[in-house]
Amino acid sequence: MAECPGVLHLAAMADGGLARLRVPGGSLSATQARVIAEAAARMGSGVIDLTNRANLQIRGLSLDAGPRLAAALFEIGLGADGPADRRRNILLDPFSGLDPAEVRDCRPLAQALDRALTQAGWIGALSPKFSFAIDGGSEAGIGAIASDVSATAVPEGVEVVFGTGAFAVTAAPEAAVSALLTIADSTARLGPDARARDLQVTATVDALCALPGVRTAPIAQRRSMSARYGAIPTRIADEAAVAVPVPVGRLDAPMLIWLADQAEAEGDGTLRLAPWSAVVLPGVARDRAAALLAGSEAVGFTPVAVAERLSVVACAGAPACERAREPAKALGAALLALAAEPGRLPASLAQVHLSACAKGCAGSSASDLLLLGASGRSGWSVHRGASPRAAQAACARLDDPNPAEILRLLAARG
Template sequence: MLHLAQMADGGLARLRVPGGLLSAAQARAVADAAEALGSGLVDLTNRANLQIRGLSRDAGGDLAEQLSAAAFAFHGEADRRRNILLDPFSGLDPREARDLRPLAQALDEALIGAAWIGRLSPKFCFVLDGGGESGVAATPSDVTLLATGQGIVVSAAGLASLALSEEDALSAALAVAACAADVGPDARATGIPETAMRAALGSERGPAGAAGAAAAPLRPRHGAMFPSGGAVAISIPAPVGRLDAGMLRFLADVAETEGRGRMILAPWSAVVLPRVRPERAARVLAASEAAGFVPVAVADRLSVVACSGAPACERAREPARALGAALLALAAAEPGRLPEGRRRVHLSACPKGCAGSAPADLLLLGASERSGWTVHAGGAPRRPGPALDRLESAGPAAVLAQLAD
């Protein structure tokens, strides 16, 4: 049975997708289950996992049964704790120092079998970066494994190992997680005593120089890229991380006809088809727009992140995700409204800021006790800075106008 979190719009099931790899059959199974048991809506999270929304309180058993038939594997307490984010371009990016897909699989298998896994915080997470262009090591995590020319650097809570072999890097990452489990069920890496952390990382030093690369910004990529062997990878942007059943079935169909039957979830609200013939790329992207995905030309200039908002969250008065989708739709329909350069908009219906903690060019912040938004520039939900304006209600045209100002 799957654990369901109770939200204002019903039960929510979090599906861990270690490494982000999803088969066409699995995508169809998620679409079918979301329609039959829930609201038909599925969220793509910034950890490259999936969330099925609007489930009844007792749907966990039926959902697990349906998904198991499509090769989803469930492992009890481990399922809520297999938080492994892998660069979606692993094995595709020619600039990466090392393909970390085997290491991600080994880490997942080790977590499933760990005796302490039930004591690890469900929020404890790992990020694996092969050293390529996307910079996923910048994603906040408890443990980051970053490949360099000398080996793999494991960093956690401001400390880092020396460059290690894959086997030693796996051992170090697991040792950090085991320390957190020993501290307590809600402990993160920052709660581990420094002496224990140094012992886990096998380092008697402070941060290693190579770990500094983790501070580089995340670099989302959209469209066709990385030509190799007569194929390209295609990154298809999803509107504010929200997929419906029809969009999932579209991905399944195109993965089977163009992408060798698989897809990879990306942590910037996109889905990657890894092996598409170059002459088919433009047609696939055009078809994705017709299916409800964001045009690449829009996604490359306007990044929109949003919390679930109303009516999905009890704390929210404003429909943050719906407004975010409307922003992207208006920009696609009227490209003249797009900003000149790349801009990031964050819509958070309350100060908790569930969509992320990074600063945005334009932040709209709601409040649980009243309707409307305060407008901030260059702020993050918990560090918004002074308000530039207040909008008692906000349509997409008004928000894009604020961005232009």
């Protein structure tokens, strides 16, 4: 993978320039979504990827398209100029302010952090990979996603965990931004490739506890992330937040425009990006949710019943990546489409990971089936219960893969 891209700073890929649009907090207006879709179709290939950190990637751009793309996005309030373009990695629970089970609505925290990072004089020294996860304490469990720093709402304030995840402080809500900035600034001082795990723990905790409203605290019991699809009840009795599954995280321009149209016609006019390959439309009348989801299937989105039973993650694959021979995204989408046929779904929840080379892009956790391609030959090796960086001997070889064979192997798991 090329150096972390932004909007102004494109990465050269096999299918052209790649722009990564950071959407801190993950929320877009319908108008913003349409502009992104139209820019992707006009300047690129029309392909838009939703990443596992809830950002958007526009593919197939000319390598000099960055300034034109940035101008279009800046005009509608998206993106940031200068080094902040690639360093506003703020993941927020897409159900913030909606989930009745959450401890606190953390949207103000995410917005304040974004503003502070954009204005920070040291931002250019921070690694573009440095990331934050902000969790209001809802059922989604966003704080469980691996990040340099996670901030999770707890009754006493905000629990801030950094580095290896073994160290935490609790900040009063009004002190949380200062605590998060202190960790990022301290990391930036170590060098452009440093991450929070490189910090000297005692000194960092001392610096945090010197801030008003911050104290040491034991780490609360860790939660796991829970992907949520379909009509999710919200604080408003007759409304739902509808989470539409995106097949292997890949949208095209018409699909994003359809979501924008539905957000205006059926919801509150906004879209929220979820890190489990879904787009959430808040403010939908509960009695309209089923019709909206049925309409989503007609334009290429994955049925909720399939997404809830079968998770398929896939790297960019061919022809997007020069290391890949196999079209991972296309095979993953075909797998989900076949699984929607009667009798095809696995008996219990299952995950398939398609990585067209040994690098293992798209995910690091173990999957029920891991399919690895190779740069030097066609086909896939199949591994059971494996993660990309710890794959054991292959249990099968698929030289001419097809979705039916993958589902058969999945059904035979023991």
